[in-house]
Amino acid sequence: MPNDSAPLDAPSDALPDAAPDASSDAAPEAPLDIAAASEALGDGRAAVLPNPSPLTYVVAATTPGAVNRAKGRPADQEVALWVHADAVWQDLAPALSLSPAARRGALDLLRGERVTLLVPVSADAPCPAWAGPALRDGHLLLFGARWQPLAPLLEGFPRLYVSSANRTGGPPAATAAEATAMFGPGVAVVDADALRESGAPHAATTMLRISREGELAHVRGGAQDRAHGPDPALYLERLRAAGA
Numbered sequence: 001m002p003n004d005s006a007p008l009d010a011p012s013d014a015l016p017d018a019a020p021d022a023s024s025d026a027a028p029e030a031p032l033d034i035a036a037a038s039e040a041l042g043d044g045r046a047a048v049l050p051n052p053s054p055l056t057y058v059v060a061a062t063t064p065g066a067v068n069r070a071k072g073r074p075a076d077q078e079v080a081l082w083v084h085a086d087a088v089w090q091d092l093a094p095a096l097s098l099s100p101a102a103r104r105g106a107l108d109l110l111r112g113e114r115v116t117l118l119v120p121v122s123a124d125a126p127c128p129a130w131a132g133p134a135l136r137d138g139h140l141l142l143f144g145a146r147w148q149p150l151a152p153l154l155e156g157f158p159r160l161y162v163s164s165a166n167r168t169g170g171p172p173a174a175t176a177a178e179a180t181a182m183f184g185p186g187v188a189v190v191d192a193d194a195l196r197e198s199g200a201p202h203a204a205t206t207m208l209r210i211s212r213e214g215e216l217a218h219v220r221g222g223a224q225d226r227a228h229g230p231d232p233a234l235y236l237e238r239l240r241a242a243g244a
Contacts, residue, residue, distance in 0.1 A: 050192035085158035110144025
């Protein structure tokens with residue numbers, strides 16, 4: 001996910017069309033062991049959670065300070081808001097400065113592409129206070145992946161803050177073992193390596209910025225654009241061709 005270093009045509013009180021997302025991914029034969037992570041999140045502590053390959057692991061918590069403390073950086077540094085829950089997206093919708101078509105595209109990018117997205121906020125409708133830690137230069141920093149194997153855990157925590165699973169200055173963890181070595185025994189890690197592509201290159205998410213009308217700009221390289229070659233413009237072209 002987010003390594004902190006296109007278009008929702010519905011009234012704000014109605015849920016927009018859902019984009020293709022990881023909920024269609026095949027569920028594992030055996031469920032992930034989420035007990036320790038669930039306890040940590042419930043206690044206000046951070047936990048390291050998996051994404052599907054080729055994305056790296058992320059560190060998440062119910063407060064931004066817990067994420068930042070786990071990463072060893074200032075407690076008030078901005079973090080991404082994890083909008084995996086439809087209700088959280090709905091609550092944010094009035095504060096987003098996006099056309100109806102751009103809102104649909106933003107949700108598609110968050111759920112389908114699993115990018116990290118900078119979304120402009122409206123001057124006429126203030127953001128909810130709980131979204132403040134994700135504000136960056138008039139944009140909300142959002143992540144929206146919903147990987148089905150992790151759904152039993154995420155359902156219990158609809159509002160989370162999230163960042164790449166790395167200590168500041170280091171690379172994000174591509175495996176559970178790397179995450180455990182990096183964060184130590186005090187931070188719970190949900191091990192999903194059996195469901196991920198062992199030995200394949202992994203990276204944090206690509207970060208994009210979307211304008212009010214849905215134009216996209218590349219902000220930071222990551223797994224999604226690298227899959228299309230060294231030039232990020234190729235990834236943007238692919239998204240535009242797909243109608244994002």
